[in-house]
Amino acid sequence: MIGTSAVGGAFVRGARSLRAVTRVIPCLWVLGVVCWELLTPHHTELVPLLAASPAIACASSGRRRCILLLGGASLLCALAPPTALEPDGDVEEPDAALVTCCAILAVVVASYLVNGRRLRLVRELEQLRAVATAAQDVVLRPLPARLEGIELAGGHLSASRGAALGGDLYEALATPYGLRVIIGDVRGHGLSAIGTVAAVLGSFREAAHEEPRLTGVLRRLDRALERHLRARASGEGPPDGPLDEEFVTVLLLEVGPDGEVTAVNCGHPWPYRLHEQPVGPATARQTEAGEVLPPLGLFPLPAELSAARWSALEAGDTLVLHTDGAEDARDARGTFFPLRRALSEAAGPGPLVPAAVVAGVCSALLGHTGGRLADDAAFVVLRYDRCPLPAPTVLTLPAADAGRG
Structure with missing residues (x-):
């Protein structure tokens, strides 16, 4: 400060x-x-x-x-x-x-x-x-600092000059089923993708509270995107681009009260998992588990959907969700952005601070590309610091006391 x-x-x-x-x-x-x-x-x-x-x-x-x-x-x-x-x-x-x-x-x-x-x-x-x-804050609302015992931070960089919002989307909501998070990437970038971003986020904000299963949320998103594309085809929406090339990559996460993570992936990069280190930078490794479905809008969803389940998060574990604009960014010589190393350096030693991780990796990305992004980039950082509840103790009464009771 x-x-x-x-x-x-x-x-x-x-x-x-x-x-x-x-x-x-x-x-x-x-x-x-x-x-x-x-x-x-x-x-x-x-x-x-x-x-x-x-x-x-x-x-x-x-x-x-x-x-x-x-x-x-x-x-x-x-x-x-x-x-x-x-x-x-x-x-x-x-x-x-x-x-x-x-x-x-x-x-x-x-x-x-x-x-x-x-x-x-x-x-x-x-x-x-x-x-x-004001309109951009309504579409892509700032994330709260804490939800359901999880520290949050989000940030995005737009490839369009003068625009604070592009084709990337994210949201985190506290629901009766746990913390539910979405991060996605609409085909293209800049102002032409805002309509699709608003349609997907609006559907998620409603379905996340109503659907008991994460796969049900995904089906609601697919139907909302289909309605949006149908409205554009009939001339009710702005002509953002060819409809046959419109798609959205989506990653849905659900963090339960016990720290168990459930994920559904539709063509989106898997997140990184950061582990705090008392000395030296944090270690980062990419989580790859579960089936990857095609992006929404290209093909119909299969009749049977399954969600991937990961090991439960422990206190201090951090997940970094990102879009492919971060991994595909290059400098003037064509070198890709070293996202894993940038995350480790942004986290630093000691306890992780999600806002500091987002600020550090965004600064490193702008420095790597010289401020000239070819695609939008978004990051969502979740740090689980909820202490697990102790197991309930069962009182065993002596036989004489139990008989009198």
Whole structure:
């Protein structure tokens, strides 16, 4: 927390210093032109350069008051007595001074109007970003820090510039059947996949509370995706792309009260399991257990579905769910992102912190790709720290006491 505050404070101070410098630049420009005019021979005409000061004020500070002040100062310098600007006493032609003043006035008016339009566009852009952020938070809600004795953290990186949401989805819900988690990846990325993301997540948020079995939740997701694609085919939805190529990879997890994990996988990467180490980074190994079904939307689900059951989680065990955008990411030389090593380094020694793992692996992924992602990437980290309940004790009464009872 201290390091984050220090970095944030340094960033704010740097931004304030930069704004102060940009406000001084137009004044330095006027001062430099005047000094240059006084120190150079009279054959050099530098006063017309004052017309650039309002434009510089418009581009740097962006304040209308600065534009008007700089324009007025430039006019005063242009209308100054000729002897003040000409050391040799030569009188400047009135036509040249008039042309310079007209040029300054024209630049002042143009800069004032352009800056007003720019301010209106900036306000509209801020409003659109606020609306987009609210809509994205509704579709892909932030995960709670803790559910059912399990610490949670989630994060995602969008490959589309300016978008905080893409084709990856995740959710975690506390249900009567345990903690249920979904992570998935819609074909494609960016804004074109948001409709499918909303359809799948909306179905999961309802089915997770109603279906007693995880396979029943998967069938509900399959039917919801089919209805969504049918609506798009009939023209009721946005044309995001060819329907015959639309599919969603899904991984469903259920963590019971005793820590037992049940999983159903439809073409999605298996999660990693992290083990805490008192000294050195945590060890990470990929969990591969159970049948992998085809992604939803490509083929009908089989009549019989079975869920994979893993060994029960112990206190401190951590599962890292991810999408294939993390494993398939490459740098400029074509080297794949070392996800296993990045997870171990992000976890570090000692107790695991899910939020720190997500932040560390996202930072490592951006550093590996240079900030240029070819596909969306999402991570969900679950740390099981629920202590198992002790077995109930059975009291054995003596025979005499039992008879009296």
